[in-house]
Amino acid sequence: MRHPVPPAAVLQELRELTATELSLPSRLRYLCLLLAAATMTAIVTALLLTEAALPVRTSIALEALAVIGVSWVIFAAWVLTRKRVLLNSHRIVAGRLAVTFCSVFTIGAVALGFAMSSAAAFAAAAMGIAMLAVAIVLLVRARRRFASLSKRRAELERALDGRLS
Amino acid sequence: MPTIDNKNETDELLAIRCQLGEPAAFDDLISRWHGPLWAFVRRLAGTDDAAGEILQDVWIRVLRGIPRLREASKLRAWLFGIARRTLMDRLRDQYARAPAVEIDVEQIAVESSVDEVDDLVVLEEALDGLPLIEREAVSLFYLEELSLNEIAETLGVPVGTVKSRLHRARRLLRQAISKRG
Numbered sequence: 001m002r003h004p005v006p007p008a009a010v011l012q013e014l015r016e017l018t019a020t021e022l023s024l025p026s027r028l029r030y031l032c033l034l035l036a037a038a039t040m041t042a043i044v045t046a047l048l049l050t051e052a053a054l055p056v057r058t059s060i061a062l063e064a065l066a067v068i069g070v071s072w073v074i075f076a077a078w079v080l081t082r083k084r085v086l087l088n089s090h091r092i093v094a095g096r097l098a099v100t101f102c103s104v105f106t107i108g109a110v111a112l113g114f115a116m117s118s119a120a121a122f123a124a125a126a127m128g129i130a131m132l133a134v135a136i137v138l139l140v141r142a143r144r145r146f147a148s149l150s151k152r153r154a155e156l157e158r159a160l161d162g163r164l165s
Numbered sequence: 166m167p168t169i170d171n172k173n174e175t176d177e178l179l180a181i182r183c184q185l186g187e188p189a190a191f192d193d194l195i196s197r198w199h200g201p202l203w204a205f206v207r208r209l210a211g212t213d214d215a216a217g218e219i220l221q222d223v224w225i226r227v228l229r230g231i232p233r234l235r236e237a238s239k240l241r242a243w244l245f246g247i248a249r250r251t252l253m254d255r256l257r258d259q260y261a262r263a264p265a266v267e268i269d270v271e272q273i274a275v276e277s278s279v280d281e282v283d284d285l286v287v288l289e290e291a292l293d294g295l296p297l298i299e300r301e302a303v304s305l306f307y308l309e310e311l312s313l314n315e316i317a318e319t320l321g322v323p324v325g326t327v328k329s330r331l332h333r334a335r336r337l338l339r340q341a342i343s344k345r346g
Contacts, residue, residue, distance in 0.1 A: 010217045011199060014224055018191050021228045085229050089186030149181050152237075156178040163171060 024093070027084045031094050034076035035101050038131055041069030042105075046123035088146050095139030102132035173238055180237035191228070199224075201309050202248050208304050209252055209297060223251045242318040245305060249319060291341035299334035306331055 020026075044066045048059065080086055086094055106128030113121035179197065182190030202223060207216040226247050234243055292303060305311045305319060306327075317324045 010203070010220065011195070014195055014199065014221070015192070017221065017224065018195065018228060021225065022188065022191060082229065085232050087186030087232055088184055146185065149185050153178060153181045153185070156174050156181070160171065160174055160178065 021084075022087075024090060027080065027086060027090055027094070028097075030076045030079045030084055031097060034073055034080070035098060037069050037072035037076060039101075039105055041066055041073065042127035042131065043124050044069060046120045046127060050119040050123050088142060088149060091142035092139070092146060095135060095142050098135035099132065099139055102128060102135045106132055176240040177238040180231065180234060180240040183231050184234070184237065194227075195224070198244055202244060205245060205301075205304050205309055206248055206252060208293070208308075209301055210255075215255075219248075219251055219255055222255075223248045226251060239315075239318065241311060242315040245309065245311065245315075245319040246321070249301065291338050294341055295334055295337055299330050299337060302327060302330040303334045303338075 044062050048054075048062050048066065054062070080094075106125055109121050109125035109128050112118060113125055179190060179194055183194055199220070203216060203220055206219050206223070207213065210216040210219055227244065230247065234240070292300060295303065301320070302316060305316045306313070311319065313324050313327050316327045320327065
């Protein structure tokens with residue numbers, strides 16, 4: 001029976017599509033967007049929580065900024081889980097970047113808090129610690145998954161090599 | 166010739182390499198599975214153009230979905246399941262747009278058979294004339310060599326239903342061939 005064969009052009013288009021779909025820089029852009037939006041939201045929320053005597057208009061503006069920040073966080077997280085999905089190696093890179101970024105942010109906020117005796121900086125540091133905790137959990141999960149996939153890969157390679165030799 | 170165990174383990178290894186994020190694994194995945202997926206979709210879609218468009222969507226779904234594939238050993242059933250869902254979505258959209266037409270997917274499949282090609286053998290004509298439901302079961306079982314369990318997972322139906330579809334398909338093929346012969 002005749003077996004339909006794909007035209008060569010389709011295969012070429014497909015390889016180009018794969019290269020675009022799997023590009024690391026496009027993922028890192030969305031990761032940076034997520035981290036920047038989360039940081040902005042943390043700072044704005046810290047100000048809202050600690051500055052009691054803000055004028056009404058300023059409070060409304062900060063609340064609007066916080067909502068915008070959360071929206072960007074949700075959008076970037078949606079892209080990274082549905083459109084530019086993170087494969088295991090990407091997750092480890094993203095986890096390391098997130099841990100580094102959140103550490104720097106938290107240390108900076110704590111330092112600013114002590115230097116200026118700023119309650120807002122301490123509140124931002126508290127949110128930085130929460131973000132750091134999430135980043136560490138994601139990195140640990142990615143590394144565990146890497147270890148389990150690598151172990152299974154080695155088992156399969158041994159089994160297949162054993163049958164071939 | 167690779168055994169069934171070897172084939173399953175090779176597929177599982179391929180899926181794991183993709184999940185780990187090894188770029189060469191995606192080239193291997195495409196080299197290994199694009200042909201069979203194309204053959205399956207082409208048989209059901211009717212034309213090269215339609216099959217090409219559907220296959221692009223299939224591969225986008227595969228690339229985006231592979232990190233969530235829990236059982237890497239079921240790669241084959243997973244791939245054909247995505248191809249089938251994409252094809253069905255396309256057919257649904259296509260016929261939803263057609264105004265005031267009674268939708269009968271089985272009839273559509275019969276009408277979309279590839280009659281314009283001159284050099285088809287009788288069996289292939291008969292296969293193209295099968296209703297979509299039976300045609301996909303026959304394609305997966307006899308041409309793509311999936312097991313009954315894998316076909317059941319691909320189609321999202323019990324194994325008994327797959328068996329009855331294959332039985333009906335064989336009966337229809339016999340009738341079609343005897344009419345011509």
